[in-house]
Amino acid sequence: MENRTYTADAEPGESVTVAGWVHEIRDLGGIAFLILRDTTGKIQIKFEKDEMDDDLVETGLNVARESVISATGAVEEEPRAPTGVEITPDAVEVVAEADTELPLDPSGKVDAELSTRLDNRTLDLRKEEVQAIFAIRAEIQHAAREQFRELDCTEINTPKIVATGTEGGTELFPITYFGEEAFMNQSPQLFKQLIAGSNVERVFEIGPIFRAEEHNTPRHLNEATSIDFEGAFCDQHEAMDVAEAVVTAAYEAVNENCAEELDALGLAEEFEVPTGEFPRLSYEEAIE
């Protein structure tokens, strides 16, 4: 959309076009407010019914929540608005209309069952907490990659369709591969060893792994994203140094860049970057 302004960038004195999702409509009689939400935040759009074109008022106030609209108008300071500014619209366009009866409440005020949430994932994803998870996850991956690169590791992408299992201890998903037996890989283990053992020496991969086990716990997944490291000439201490550096870097990045997201998840107070060296147990200590 050309010339669109993010809600966070709408400055008083400007005329802007904002676009996003209808978060809430507050109709107070002569005056009504539409709260528009985009990826940067929310903005208030003011409708003074008696002073505005009837069509404009009707378009703006009869739209269902979570519909996608755009609005063009002057930005003004308004201390009572949630972000201190509001827009008085000259034009409102409904880009995509939502159903009037939403199957779940994306504002999060009303809880929904997990199955309802998954069946309506587009709406569920709009919740602040769910978005926070995606933002934190992206931050963790970025921090891990940067740390691996600082430690001279090369990023690799290993095959996911393989002829045999990598290691014991887990079941594999079989694939029909042009009439041959094949499986989805449970770990990049063998591939990262191949390349680490071939001069590249230090490699990492952040990618999907697949394990065909029926679990009765939310802590195991049939498909997950693994963060893998392999180093030639590394003893266990050097391997643990790398793991410790990557985990710490991830915590630090989340601490620095995800304050709002931690807050949305109710974790702002308990979140702590690990300090000092991680305890390391010998094999005998671990068995005990």
Next chain:
Amino acid sequence: MENRTYTADAEPGESVTVAGWVHEIRDLGGIAFLILRDTTGKIQIKFEKDEMDDDLVETGLNVARESVISATGAVEEEPRAPTGVEITPDAVEVVAEADTELPLDPSGKVDAELSTRLDNRTLDLRKEEVQAIFAIRAEIQHAAREQFRELDCTEINTPKIVATGTEGGTELFPITYFGEEAFMNQSPQLFKQLIAGSNVERVFEIGPIFRAEEHNTPRHLNEATSIDFEGAFCDQHEAMDVAEAVVTAAYEAVNENCAEELDALGLAEEFEVPTGEFPRLSYEEAIE
């Protein structure tokens, strides 16, 4: 390996332990040289037969090429050595012995058939050109991710096991998923649309895609890594802006950081960072 020094960091006057692969042995009679290769380069190890312990000489010179060894000794300047320094060893240890008959020549002097290369991928991966491909690939991914982040895109990881195809035009690999029909995903399309359409607005993924087609060309793969972008409120021009920025950033990163790798691939002269805007065709122009 504790206290190991990379060959590139071995400075004259120091006593170091280096470790890596036996690249070459040049036996000139009274004197012999072992060229040791690690991820940072190569170093010369000098054996003066009459002045050194017989066991040491035998261990160092009877080892098969591509074996893994470590060597400890004094680093000295030697203008005639390939890197200007050489090590006179006090100790040599064979970490892992290679077969005396290698199925292919990792120095690349003798060509091997593709099937031989794939059957002996550990050796094939040791070739300078093959390593260059991995290094350039990692650089491209890093540059693409950084550019996406600068353009406010959130990195996502979408499911690879799915219930239906994303789009027409390609065959899917079927999976046996706990007795249910499932497939390996051909594209993150639907998932990235779900999240882009849910406030996150701009997302990207660099991950595997799977297409079950028998191709008779090296330009199509059954498993590949795709670089995907999706943006809410983007028209085709904004989407092309993102694609152009990412492709250009990847070229720039390779140009800046991969001079040696381009040289190894014989591409140093022809490699060029695209300048100026990419040509954009209308639908009608494309049809013509």
